[in-house]
Amino acid sequence: MPVVAVVGLQWGDEGKGKVIDLFAEAADTVVRHGGGANAGHTLRVGDETFVVHLLPSGVLHPQTECVLAQGMVLDLGVLLEEVDLLESRGIAVLPRLFISEKAHVVLPHHKAIDAAREAQFAAIGTTKRGIGPAYEDKVGRRGVRVEDCAQRPLLAERLERNLRGWEAEALQLGVPLPSVGELTEALRLVWERLAPRVVATDRRLWDQIETGRKILLEGAQGALLDIDDGTYPYVTSSHVSAAAACAYAGLPAQCLDRVVGVTKAYCTRVGEGPFPTELDASASASLRALGGEFGATTGRPRRCGWLDLETLRTTCRRNGIDALVVTKLDVLDTLDRIGVKRAQDASAERLVQHQGWNCPTHHLRTFADLPEQAATFLRMIESDAATPLMLTSVGPERHSNIGETDCFKGLPTGGYRRPRYTFGG
Ligand code: GDP
Ligand code: IMO
Numbered sequence: 001m002p003v004v005a006v007v008g009l010q011w012g013d014e015g016k017g018k019v020i021d022l023f024a025e026a027a028d029t030v031v032r033h034g035g036g037a038n039a040g041h042t043l044r045v046g047d048e049t050f051v052v053h054l055l056p057s058g059v060l061h062p063q064t065e066c067v068l069a070q071g072m073v074l075d076l077g078v079l080l081e082e083v084d085l086l087e088s089r090g091i092a093v094l095p096r097l098f099i100s101e102k103a104h105v106v107l108p109h110h111k112a113i114d115a116a117r118e119a120q121f122a123a124i125g126t127t128k129r130g131i132g133p134a135y136e137d138k139v140g141r142r143g144v145r146v147e148d149c150a151q152r153p154l155l156a157e158r159l160e161r162n163l164r165g166w167e168a169e170a171l172q173l174g175v176p177l178p179s180v181g182e183l184t185e186a187l188r189l190v191w192e193r194l195a196p197r198v199v200a201t202d203r204r205l206w207d208q209i210e211t212g213r214k215i216l217l218e219g220a221q222g223a224l225l226d227i228d229d230g231t232y233p234y235v236t237s238s239h240v241s242a243a244a245a246c247a248y249a250g251l252p253a254q255c256l257d258r259v260v261g262v263t264k265a266y267c268t269r270v271g272e273g274p275f276p277t278e279l280d281a282s283a284s285a286s287l288r289a290l291g292g293e294f295g296a297t298t299g300r301p302r303r304c305g306w307l308d309l310e311t312l313r314t315t316c317r318r319n320g321i322d323a324l325v326v327t328k329l330d331v332l333d334t335l336d337r338i339g340v341k342r343a344q345d346a347s348a349e350r351l352v353q354h355q356g357w358n359c360p361t362h363h364l365r366t367f368a369d370l371p372e373q374a375a376t377f378l379r380m381i382e383s384d385a386a387t388p389l390m391l392t393s394v395g396p397e398r399h400s401n402i403g404e405t406d407c408f409k410g411l412p413t414g415g416y417r418r419p420r421y422t423f424g425g
C-alpha cells in the first residue's frame with residue numbers, strides 16, 4: 001500500500017499514458033496487467049515524444065520499477081524492440097523491468113490469424129497484434145507461458161500442441177503455420193536477453209504492498225472495450241475493469257486504495273462497433289484534426305463524437321471510480337458549440353449543446369483561471385458522472401494540467417486498509 005489503479009473510461013486512447021507518466025513521478029512501481037501490444041500510449045516530455053505499447057507508461061521515470069504482470073499477452077520481440085529504442089535514447093529499462101512468469105506469449109501465427117480473420121470475415125477492427133488468438137489459447141489451455149521458454153523439451157511440447165490447435169483454421173484462412181523449430185529458435189533469441197528479468201511478479205508486489213511502496217496499476221484499453229462490460233462483440237479479449245486489475249496483477253481484491261478514471265472531454269473509437277454520439281463524417285474529421293486523433297498503434301483515423309455522460313456515469317459506478325481525470329479539454333477551445341449527452345433527467349433532450357469558450361486553455365494551470373464556460377462544462381461532467389474531478393489535462397505535455405497531480409495524496413501507507421475479521425470481535 002498505497003495502490004492506485006488507473007482505468008480508461010471510454011473506448012481506449014483517453015490519454016491514460018500521459019496521465020500515468022505524470023502520476024508515476026510519485027510512484028515506486030508501475031504495473032501493466034492486461035492486454036498486450038494492442039495498447040499505444042503517447043508520452044510528451046519537453047520536446048521529446050515517446051510511444052509505448054507493452055512497457056508501462058511510467059517507464060520514463062528512472063526510479064520506477066516496471067512490471068509486466070500475469071494477465072498480459074506479450075509479444076517478446078516487440079518488447080525487446082521497445083526496450084532497445086528507449087535505451088538508445090538514454091533510458092535504462094532492462095534493469096528495472098520485471099516480467100511475470102505466468103504471462104502468455106503472443107506467437108507469430110497469432111498475429112497472422114488475427115490479420116487474416118480481419119481480412120476475410122466480419123471485422124472487429126482489431127489492431128492485428130494477435131491479442132484475440134493469444135487469449136483464446138490461454139483459456140483453451142494450450143497457450144505458451146513466459147516460464148515455458150526456460151525449459152526446452154517442455155517448450156517444444158507446448159508449441160507442438162499449440163500449433164495443432166490452429167491447424168484447421170490456418171488451413172481454412174490460408175495462413176501458413178511456422179514449424180516448432182522456427183518458433184523455438186525465434187524464442188531462444190529473445191529469451192537469452194529477457195530470462196533474467198522473469199520473476200514471480202505477484203510475490204514481488206505483495207512484498208512491496210506490505211512495505212508501503214507506492215504502486216500504480218496502469219490500465220490499458222478502456223471500459224467500453226471490456227470483454228464482458230464493453231460493446232460485445234466489438235471489444236478486446238481481456239477484462240479492463242479496476243476489479244480485473246487485481247486479478248491480472250495477481251493481487252488481493254482489497255488492495256486498491258484508490259481508482260482513478262480517465263475520460264476525454266469528447267469521445268473517440270478505433271475499429272468497428274456502436275458509437276451512439278458519433279459525429280457525421282465531416283464533423284468527425286474536423287474534431288479528428290483538432291485532437292490529432294490517429295491511432296498510436298495502427299495509425300488508423302479515430303472515429304470522433306461527443307462525450308456520453310450517461311455511459312460515463314455507468315462506467316464510473318462499475319469501476320468504483322474515486323476521482324476523474326478529464327483530458328484534451330484544450331481540443332475544444334475553438335468550438336462554438338460542444339455536444340454532450342447528459343446523464344440525468346430522462347424526460348429532457350439528452351444530447352445538449354454546451355456553449356463553447358472560444359479561448360485557449362493550454363497555458364492555464366488553475367481552475368479559477370478557466371473561462372466560465374469551460375468551468376461549467378467540467379462541473380457538468382463531475383455532476384453527471386457523480387464523481388469528483390481530480391485533474392484536467394489541457395495539453396499533451398506532462399505538466400499541462402489543472403488540478404491534483406499526486407494520485408497517492410492522502411492515502412494510508414502500510415498494510416491493507418480494511419480491518420480483518422477478529423473472532424468474537
Ligand atoms: P492512451 O492510449 O489512453 O494512453 O492514449 P493515446 O496516447 O493513445 O492517445 C491520446 C493522445 O492525446 C496522445 O497523442 C497524447 O499525446 C494526446 N493527449 C493527451 N492528453 C492531452 C491533452 O490534454 N490535450 C491534447 N491536446 N492532447 C493530449
Ligand atoms: P489503448 O491502451 C483503442 C480496440 C481495437 C478493436 C478492439 C479489438 O491505447 O487505449 P484487439 O486488437 O484488442 O483484439 O482489438 O479493441 N482496441 C483499442 N482501441 N485503444 C486501445 O488501447 C485499444 N486496444 C484495443 O481497435 O476495436
Ligand code: MG
Nearest residue numbers: 013040041296
Ligand atoms: Mg492509445
